[in-house]
Amino acid sequence: MATMTYRDAVRLAITEEMDRNKDVFILGEDIGKYKGTFRVTDGLYERYGVEPGDWLIPPSEEENVRDGVARRVVDTPITEPAMVGFATGMAMTGLRPIVEMMTMSFSILALDQIINHAAKIHYMTGGQATCPLVIRGPGGAANQLSAQHSHSMEGWFAHVPGLKVVAPSFPEDAKGMLKQAIRDDNPVIFTENPGLYAMKGEVTEDPDFLIPFGKAKVVREGKDLSLIGYSRMTHVNLKAAELLSQEGIDAEVVDVRSLLPLDTETIYNSVRKTHRAVVVYEDWRSGGFGAEIAARIGEDCFDDLDAPVGRVGGLNVPMPYARVLELQCIPNENDVVDAVKKLR
Amino acid sequence: MATMTYRDAVRLAITEEMDRNKDVFILGEDIGKYKGTFRVTDGLYERYGVEPGDWLIPPSEEENVRDGVARRVVDTPITEPAMVGFATGMAMTGLRPIVEMMTMSFSILALDQIINHAAKIHYMTGGQATCPLVIRGPGGAANQLSAQHSHSMEGWFAHVPGLKVVAPSFPEDAKGMLKQAIRDDNPVIFTENPGLYAMKGEVTEDPDFLIPFGKAKVVREGKDLSLIGYSRMTHVNLKAAELLSQEGIDAEVVDVRSLLPLDTETIYNSVRKTHRAVVVYEDWRSGGFGAEIAARIGEDCFDDLDAPVGRVGGLNVPMPYARVLELQCIPNENDVVDAVKKLR
Amino acid sequence: MPKSAPAKTTYTPSELEHFYRQMVYLRHFEEKCNFCFRQGKAGGYLHVYIGMEPLAIGWLNCIRKDWDYVITAYRDHGHAYVLGTPVHEILAEIMGRKTGTSKGKGGSMHLYDIKRNFFGGWGIVGGHTALGGGLAMAAKYRGEDRVTLCYLGDGASNAGVFFETLNMAGLYKLPIIFIIENNRYAMGTALERHAADPELYKRGYPFDMKHVRVDTMDLLQTMSDAQRIIDDVRGGGGPYLVEAMTYRFSGHGAADHERHLYRDRSEEEQYEKRDPIKLFEEYLDKNKIMTREKMEAIDEEAQNQVEQLYEAVDKEPFPDPQEVYDDVYSDMNPEMGH
Amino acid sequence: MPKSAPAKTTYTPSELEHFYRQMVYLRHFEEKCNFCFRQGKAGGYLHVYIGMEPLAIGWLNCIRKDWDYVITAYRDHGHAYVLGTPVHEILAEIMGRKTGTSKGKGGSMHLYDIKRNFFGGWGIVGGHTALGGGLAMAAKYRGEDRVTLCYLGDGASNAGVFFETLNMAGLYKLPIIFIIENNRYAMGTALERHAADPELYKRGYPFDMKHVRVDTMDLLQTMSDAQRIIDDVRGGGGPYLVEAMTYRFSGHGAADHERHLYRDRSEEEQYEKRDPIKLFEEYLDKNKIMTREKMEAIDEEAQNQVEQLYEAVDKEPFPDPQEVYDDVYSDMNPEMGH
Numbered sequence A, B: 001m002a003t004m005t006y007r008d009a010v011r012l013a014i015t016e017e018m019d020r021n022k023d024v025f026i027l028g029e030d031i032g033k034y035k036g037t038f039r040v041t042d043g044l045y046e047r048y049g050v051e052p053g054d055w056l057i058p059p060s061e062e063e064n065v066r067d068g069v070a071r072r073v074v075d076t077p078i079t080e081p082a083m084v085g086f087a088t089g090m091a092m093t094g095l096r097p098i099v100e101m102m103t104m105s106f107s108i109l110a111l112d113q114i115i116n117h118a119a120k121i122h123y124m125t126g127g128q129a130t131c132p133l134v135i136r137g138p139g140g141a142a143n144q145l146s147a148q149h150s151h152s153m154e155g156w157f158a159h160v161p162g163l164k165v166v167a168p169s170f171p172e173d174a175k176g177m178l179k180q181a182i183r184d185d186n187p188v189i190f191t192e193n194p195g196l197y198a199m200k201g202e203v204t205e206d207p208d209f210l211i212p213f214g215k216a217k218v219v220r221e222g223k224d225l226s227l228i229g230y231s232r233m234t235h236v237n238l239k240a241a242e243l244l245s246q247e248g249i250d251a252e253v254v255d256v257r258s259l260l261p262l263d264t265e266t267i268y269n270s271v272r273k274t275h276r277a278v279v280v281y282e283d284w285r286s287g288g289f290g291a292e293i294a295a296r297i298g299e300d301c302f303d304d305l306d307a308p309v310g311r312v313g314g315l316n317v318p319m320p321y322a323r324v325l326e327l328q329c330i331p332n333e334n335d336v337v338d339a340v341k342k343l344r
Numbered sequence C, D: 001m002p003k004s005a006p007a008k009t010t011y012t013p014s015e016l017e018h019f020y021r022q023m024v025y026l027r028h029f030e031e032k033c034n035f036c037f038r039q040g041k042a043g044g045y046l047h048v049y050i051g052m053e054p055l056a057i058g059w060l061n062c063i064r065k066d067w068d069y070v071i072t073a074y075r076d077h078g079h080a081y082v083l084g085t086p087v088h089e090i091l092a093e094i095m096g097r098k099t100g101t102s103k104g105k106g107g108s109m110h111l112y113d114i115k116r117n118f119f120g121g122w123g124i125v126g127g128h129t130a131l132g133g134g135l136a137m138a139a140k141y142r143g144e145d146r147v148t149l150c151y152l153g154d155g156a157s158n159a160g161v162f163f164e165t166l167n168m169a170g171l172y173k174l175p176i177i178f179i180i181e182n183n184r185y186a187m188g189t190a191l192e193r194h195a196a197d198p199e200l201y202k203r204g205y206p207f208d209m210k211h212v213r214v215d216t217m218d219l220l221q222t223m224s225d226a227q228r229i230i231d232d233v234r235g236g237g238g239p240y241l242v243e244a245m246t247y248r249f250s251g252h253g254a255a256d257h258e259r260h261l262y263r264d265r266s267e268e269e270q271y272e273k274r275d276p277i278k279l280f281e282e283y284l285d286k287n288k289i290m291t292r293e294k295m296e297a298i299d300e301e302a303q304n305q306v307e308q309l310y311e312a313v314d315k316e317p318f319p320d321p322q323e324v325y326d327d328v329y330s331d332m333n334p335e336m337g338h
């Protein structure tokens, strides 16, 4: 076990997999010399990088002997559609590209490539081709980035058959699930969060430690109600659980981790135990993925519920710039506590 | 009252508004000489059209006297992002562009323009600018168009603050709501459906007949359960209600019509009367807008429900080509009947 | 026609006969596809290659098959055919049968033959060009001397992602040839009405990319241009943009019955004078390579083969209902049911 | 520097003094913005125009203010300032105050002054260029002789939507000038590392569009080029693509403290020799238009004005919490609450 930040855990997963398999390739904007805007790719360029111009020279014998170690970190122009499309084409030939989205907000430009191409390749080819592609980057609000740079995209992606979508909350899960994603033969959306990068946690050093998708995790046991969330909201839920415990309410916290596939069993078991549930997500409340989770609990745990399934989501407004307004939009532990009390 | 098809009702709404206001402008792919792939814009080019080349000539005096009647139907290249962006820029100056998406599936390419630009202009400018823009076209599956051409997009759009989203089911609603959309100062997504164009219905001839957004409509009264849907699914629900009535089940059918804003009051009133609800939508079941409707009913009508809120959605797969498989993916009246019976 | 070398052929009579058979077979195959559509035996959007045959037969007989990569849009029957995909599987896919290349899930627009390096078969105008860039990038990364042929339409050449792809291809000096099939129409929109400058080859200029306009109605002219360009790219010359002048003799798709809405018969007649099959027949005749009688025999033979193919494929089963959930993922099923 | 006319000035000394005051004021204003960021008085992404002043001051003093349309990306302080937006409102927006141009909802990247025809202020690289095309289309539709200035970065000039916009602008012959602010960097990526051909003016060529590369470190040179091009476009000459050579003296944004990661000091020193303010001062001095003493006085005055502005704006209130729901729609509120 080692203690490291979420950022370092993501980087470690990438380097371990790049060392393990020369087919793993990473491309993105300013991920090279600039180390990535959130410094996730720090050091990769020195280790595996290549100048765009060096693509002029075909790889040397030694290079291929060195398992094509070089030319595997590529800075791209600011053209997300082509960036994702190139990665998808590479993936169709068996390479395993990782695309860094500087922020997931920019994946909006590449949705046609992601949804209409990458996600449908296996189906449209009748199983002839696979698309081992990972698209990763920070989703959600950071700090006053305003309306165009603060999107949570995971709910949209989790709606698309052919994609897998994960949003780990802890460094260890980040490492284990990103390694899983890189080894997966299907396109995987791996959502990080700006607020998590600096967060520290214990991470196993076993280079073959993987976390399979479709497994939620109870990160706090409780008997009175279930707080269900993912990514940074899991930490909000843990804080809320602390506050609630001071009032004698014993909340269980379920970390969904994987949105598609979704582990309804773990979620339902928790609800069947506590008979109360609040689903928490940062995305706009209306139409966010929390609606799907809430709808399923309502459908499948109807007789187990002692109260309506509560939801806490982001305010239904474009993200404002002023800090005072921005903070209002993003759910915090007090919002969760309020929602729990409303459940009566 | 006149009897006309959904297609003709949409066209009539456009021509009435273009005649009424010279600021109404329509652009899209093959909407001119080609009359639109679904022939919705038949006749518009002859009436208001202009050759791209004629943009060379500044409008003549007479033309301006003629309230700029010409040069208001413009064929664009197959570049949805720029097409929507141009319309948005025009809208910021006070014009009222209508963008025809050949199919709503292609709006995926323009999502950045729609979501990050059009939808946020009023907010990001602090109310300085408005964006009176309408984006309309057929959403959902047609006939063996396969995976890339059969998307239902309304659920994604209804998730975005700043947009209004409507999906009328009948010719009269199509006319009244499209005219409302064109007069609205906010960006409106107007979803049609390939399966509705040929459908006939009564339409009032009053050129000032508008249908305000945010009003659902009970299109069939019933006491045993509520079937809730929009667009073509309203007709599937009506058929299902017929089948159910033969088994002595008296279903009420609620036509949502407007997704954003959403008329929860009418939906809740129906559920409070029938105590049972099934939400029906063509979009992929998981994460579709039906999840939001179901989640809200579960939250706000908890004590009124005698059974879990059922959902019937499209299969969670990319749309396959073979007719036998395609038909399986799209919900039909029997799927609805089955879901109703499952409610017990 | 800048840069294009004088038509010359180094092909043996039997090779030329082989090309002729392909030209004629593809023509009949495409006509049968339109027939299938009219009969309701094929659905959706179906786009034939009539008049454009040299783009597939000329270019794809010049590449290294099973080695070089090929990708195109939805007007893709000819590519699969020349690359060696069994015509039975192609027509079965177009007719939505279980034995089709994609088990009936793709249809006419989405033909693929991955083991033969045919990467489809795509419906979003312009979208696949970025995938083509990725194919070339993969080859370059692996240090292989594969060339990627990426076809697109004149209408697609306006798409943003295509320009982004040109920039990246130029930036990384990728071994790729972009072939703009300039058939003068994007659905019902004529070239001059969708492109600011109808000389589409110019689009390579801002990206430090070789660019040329060539005629592709003449098969052998096409092949000599193709061979020269392919060799140049394989030799490390960097990416190439080719504007291939052609003409779509039929409607945009099988459903387009109103060509008169956007072009008149006299224009079509002009181009029909240069029907690629007619031009090639004149060449074969003039150079005494093949008699008119033999040509007619080959034509009839092809027509019969296509007819028999259709009869056979029409007996193929449709997919089983439960197959709808297969191949969404390589390793799991999606959630089932409505 | 192709096509660019010899620098000449037809400006009176008082006009020249006015320009100088704007140059100096904007420089101090931008430095204060960086200061605000360091102090935590401004957040998010904040991008200053230091070294690029002539792009706003040169060009925007040549257009017809309150008539012509202007749109740019997120590096937008200078544009709002020269177009006449009260600096108090600009800084208030940057500092997230209620009295800002967007009531604190936009911030540094999203400045707008619609009544002065400044349309922002956009954060998605390349995305706003299509809006610019729409502004020009609206003017043309109405038969007005407005010119639209659409600024974008060198990095943005790779974006697909920009090329789509060029095609439509060329196709419809719109009265628009695209100004590529080529400051040699897209964040940490140097020009040669993101553009297949660093000569970005070539990007107008495929679209039947006039295109030119001009130097914009020299204010008066910039103004003579600007006036010539604006007159040409207003006169019906069609769209124009201008590659404006400049340099970003500071980091990409206020948060970029590691310029050494992607460029070295010696390069910066080269460009600092041509600091636009220095060049202009030399001109004013050489031509005896203004004494060095006066320049220093103006500089000090500007610095004080900015200081006072900052003090004043810092007293402005932040938005009230309930304002979060305002202006999502023009005619209704969104659903409230979490």
Ligand SMILES: Cc1ncc(C[n+]2csc(CCOP(=O)(O)OP(=O)(O)O)c2C)c(N)n1
Pocket: B029, B078, B080, B102, B106, B109, C047, C075, C123, C124, C125, C152, C153, C154, C155, C156, C157, C181, C183, C185, C186, C187, C248, C252
């Ligand atoms: C993004 C997108 N927009 C619109 C369409 C509808 N569409 C299909 S083919 C086509 C015309 C394309 O013309 P071109 O690129 O010249 O190819 P051609 O059909 O002539 O081979 C259009 C508009 C589409 N498939 N994708």
Ligand SMILES: Cc1ncc(C[n+]2csc(CCOP(=O)(O)OP(=O)(O)O)c2C)c(N)n1
Pocket: A029, A078, A080, A102, A106, A109, D047, D075, D123, D124, D125, D152, D153, D154, D155, D156, D157, D181, D183, D185, D186, D187, D248, D252
């Ligand atoms: C679509 C998109 N991708 C990435 C970003 C992040 N980003 C913001 S500015 C920038 C660099 C843009 O460089 P350039 O266009 O040259 O403008 P400059 O900053 O030099 O003025 C990047 C990558 C973005 N805002 N939008």
Ligand SMILES: [Mg+2]
Pocket: C153, C154, C155, C181, C182, C183, C184, C185, C186, C187
């Ligand atoms: Mg074409």
Ligand SMILES: [Mg+2]
Pocket: D153, D154, D155, D181, D182, D183, D184, D185, D186, D187
């Ligand atoms: Mg730059």
